[in-house]
Structures are given as C-alpha cells and as structure tokens.
Amino acid sequence: MPHKLRQFQQHLDRSGLKATRQRELIARAFFATNTHISAEALYRRVSGRDHRIGLVTVYRTLKLLKEAGLAHERQFGEGRALFEHASSERHHDHMICTDCGKITEFENCEIEALQEQVARRLGFTLRYHKLELYGFCRECRANSNRRAGRVRAVGAR
Amino acid sequence: MPHKLRQFQQHLDRSGLKATRQRELIARAFFATNTHISAEALYRRVSGRDHRIGLVTVYRTLKLLKEAGLAHERQFGEGRALFEHASSERHHDHMICTDCGKITEFENCEIEALQEQVARRLGFTLRYHKLELYGFCRECRANSNRRAGRVRAVGAR
DNA sequence: ATCGACACTGATAATCATTTTCACTTTCAC
DNA sequence: GTGAAAGTGAAAATGATTATCAGTGTCGAT
Numbered sequence: 421m422p423h424k425l426r427q428f429q430q431h432l433d434r435s436g437l438k439a440t441r442q443r444e445l446i447a448r449a450f451f452a453t454n455t456h457i458s459a460e461a462l463y464r465r466v467s468g469r470d471h472r473i474g475l476v477t478v479y480r481t482l483k484l485l486k487e488a489g490l491a492h493e494r495q496f497g498e499g500r501a502l503f504e505h506a507s508s509e510r511h512h513d514h515m516i517c518t519d520c521g522k523i524t525e526f527e528n529c530e531i532e533a534l535q536e537q538v539a540r541r542l543g544f545t546l547r548y549h550k551l552e553l554y555g556f557c558r559e560c561r562a563n564s565n566r567r568a569g570r571v572r573a574v575g576a577r
Numbered sequence: 578m579p580h581k582l583r584q585f586q587q588h589l590d591r592s593g594l595k596a597t598r599q600r601e602l603i604a605r606a607f608f609a610t611n612t613h614i615s616a617e618a619l620y621r622r623v624s625g626r627d628h629r630i631g632l633v634t635v636y637r638t639l640k641l642l643k644e645a646g647l648a649h650e651r652q653f654g655e656g657r658a659l660f661e662h663a664s665s666e667r668h669h670d671h672m673i674c675t676d677c678g679k680i681t682e683f684e685n686c687e688i689e690a691l692q693e694q695v696a697r698r699l700g701f702t703l704r705y706h707k708l709e710l711y712g713f714c715r716e717c718r719a720n721s722n723r724r725a726g727r728v729r730a731v732g733a734r
Numbered sequence: 735a736t737c738g739a740c741a742c743t744g745a746t747a748a749t750c751a752t753t754t755t756c757a758c759t760t761t762c763a764c
Numbered sequence: 765g766t767g768a769a770a771g772t773g774a775a776a777a778t779g780a781t782t783a784t785c786a787g788t789g790t791c792g793a794t
Contacts, residue, residue, distance in 0.1 A: 436741085437741070437742090438740090438789080440741090442742080472743095472744080474743070474744045475744095475781095476744065476746095476781090476782085476783095477742085477743060477744070479781065480743090480782095495652075495654070497652070497707075499779075499780065500779085500780060500781090515695070515699050515701055526695055528691060530691055531692070531695075534685060534688045535688070535708075535710055538672070538683055538685055538688075539672060543714065545712045545713045545718050547713070549708070549711060550707065550709045551692075551707070552706060552707045553696050553701070554703075554707070555701045555702045555704040555705075556701060557701055558701070593769090593770085594770070595760080595761050595769090595771065596761080596762095597761070597770090598760090599771080599772070616751085629773080631772070633773065634771085634773075636752065637753095637771085637772090658752090
C-alpha cells in the first residue's frame with residue numbers, strides 16, 4: 421500500500437506542504453479502507469491509533485487527498501459526504517441499497533452514450549453527471565420477504 | 578390554479594390538519610411558480626404579501642405539500658434543496674447548467690430501461706434513481722466562447 | 735545539530751440549511 | 765361561542781463542514 425502513500429507525499433512536497441505524522445496516519449487509514457467512508461468514520465478509525473488527532477485534521481487531510489487526485493468525494497442523498505479511492509480507476513456510477521446502505525459500483529457505456537445524446541439534443545455541453553440507483557440488495561430483499569412471510573403467517577393463524 | 582390548492586386543502590382535512598391563512602398563502606405562491614424554487618426564495622415571495630410569515634412556516638408547509646404528493650424535493654449538488662410541482666406529471670430527470678444554474682427537465686426511457694437492466698444484473702431491486710447531467714447551456718457556452726475570444730484578441734495585439 | 739520561517743494542529747467558534755422548542759394564537763367541531 | 769388540539773413565529777438547536785487563532789512541528793538553510 422505504500423505506493424499511494426508515496427504519491428500523497430510527493431503531492432505535498434510539490435505543493436510546498438509538510439509531511440506530518442497526522443497526515444500520514446490519516447492517509448494510511450484512508451488507503452486501508454476498501455469502501456466508501458465518511459470523514460467521521462475515518463476519524464473514529466484514526467482515533468483508535470492516536471486519540472489526540474482532531475476531526476478537523478481529518479477533513480483537511482481528505483481535502484488534500486482530493487487535491488492530490490487520490491480521493492473522490494461523493495454526496496449520496498442524506499447529509500454527509502462519503503470518500504472513496506480515486507487512483508486511476510475509470511469513471512463509474514453507484515447502486516445503493518436503501519436498507520443496509522451497501523454501495524456497489526458499476527459502469528455502463530450505453531447509458532453514458534445516451535446521456536451525451538440527451539445533452540446534445542437539449543443544446544447543452546455535457547461536462548459531468550451523477551447517476552445513482554437506489555433499491556434493495558439481494559440480502560435485504562430476502563430479509564424483507566422473510567419478515568413479510570412471518571407477519572402473514574402470524575396474521576393467518 | 579385553485580385545483581391544486583383544493584387538493585392541498587383536502588389533504589389537510591383528511592389528515593386532521595388545519596387550513597390556515599399562512600398555508601394557503603404559501604401554497605398559492607408555490608403553485609404560482611413554474612420552476613424549481615428554494616424554501617428561502619419562496620419565503621421571500623410570500624414575505625412580499627405578508628411579512629409576518631416566518632421562514633419556518635414555509636419549510637413546514639413545503640413538507641406538507643410533499644406529504645400531499647404535490648411537491649418534490651430535489652437535492653442538486655451544493656447545499657440547499659429545491660422544490661418543484663409534483664401533480665401528476667411523469668417521472669423526469671434534470672440537466673443543470675453549471676454556469677447560470679438553469680434547470681431543464683427531460684425523460685428518456687432507453688436510459689430507464691438500461692438502469693433496470695444494470696440493477697437486475699447486480700442483484701438489486703431498483704426502487705428509484707437520481708440522474709443529473711451537468712454542463713453548459715447554449716447561452717453560457719456562447720458567452721464563454723465570446724469571453725475566450727476577447728482574451729485571445731487582447732493577448733494577441 | 736539548531737534555527738527560524740512558515741505551515742500545521744486542535745479547540746473552539748462560525749456557517750448554513752433545516753428542524754425543534756416553546757409560549758402564545760388560531761382553527762373548527764361541537 | 766368554546767375549548768381542545770393544531771398552528772405560528774422567534775429563537776435556540778442541530779449536524780456537517782469550514783474558519784479562526786494561538787501554540788506546535790517541520791524542514792531547508794546554516
């Protein structure tokens with residue numbers, strides 16, 4: 421994992437910023453995640469290692485990671501932002517479970533092409549888009565069926 | 578316009594809520610708009626008629642309009658929510674100008690169908706989605722070209 | 735190694751949109 | 765007309781994020 425960390429350090433160096441203990445700790449913790457994480461949640465993880473680190477510093481470091489092109493900030497519905505690794509991965513969209521919050525990434529060039537087409541027809545020059553699908557993941561659908569079944573059974577006795 | 582207002586009054590009545598002067602005023606002002614409007618902006622319009630009405634009441638009334646199925650709340654990027662009429666219009670998505678903020682609605686069933694397909698492949702049951710396209714509208718693109726042109730001309734003298 | 739300029743940190747305060755609280759007022763079924 | 769219940773507005777609270785500021789740490793130059 422030290423590859424991305426090195427990229428981060430280089431970005432700091434190039435920008436005349438300093439490589440501090442806190443920044444390294446926070447960046448490490450971020451790179452160690454493999455899912456979408458909130459500033460608050462990352463803060464809790466980092467706090468485990470060093471409880472003197474402030475939430476504010478986590479926000480500041482995430483901003484630096486974005487500037488370094490190593491993190492993307494996503495705003496899914498309700499309230500707080502989630503951060504994901506950027507690295508060199510291709511563009512993708514998200515499918516979010518409305519029950520458990522699980523986030524699955526996908527890409528679909530047919531949809532992308534149609535978006536281009538729609539924008540052109542409306543006289544717009546498309547710069548970027550936001551596509552989020554919301555629904556039940558397989559597990560949550562199964563669970564809700566089970567619950568519904570139990571209720572029906574009880575109601576029918 | 579009194580049709581939607583009547584629907585709203587009926588919703589209040591059915592829910593055991595009261596039809597007040599403020600609610601009617603706010604609902605009228607909302608139905609009189611034909612675009613996406615923020616709570617704050619609606620508040621300013623209503624204030625013109627009766628400056629004793631509070632922003633809080635506007636928020637509360639917009640919530641009631643949503644419950645009545647007469648308004649939709651949209652969260653486009655940055656910060657505050659915008660509200661639009663719901664009535665019986667079909668589902669649609671939005672194309673937003675990143676320069677002037679103009680919002681244009683569109684619908685595209687091919688994209689909808691592909692979304693269904695994607696969700697199914699991922700094992701999800703699609704409930705709803707959010708698709709927003711961002712870019713320059715025709716006017717803003719023209720303006721930015723003009724600006725760029727002027728700069729070039731000056732730089733090239 | 736140490737100096738010092740200047741970036742960094744953390745606590746706290748400030749934002750900003752939205753929601754709660756609360757004491758007072760209005761509505762409406764009777 | 766009356767009163768219980770809902771509504772109102774002002775002000776305070778919330779929650780995520782950002783700014784302020786006084787003290788601390790980093791790192792290139794010495």
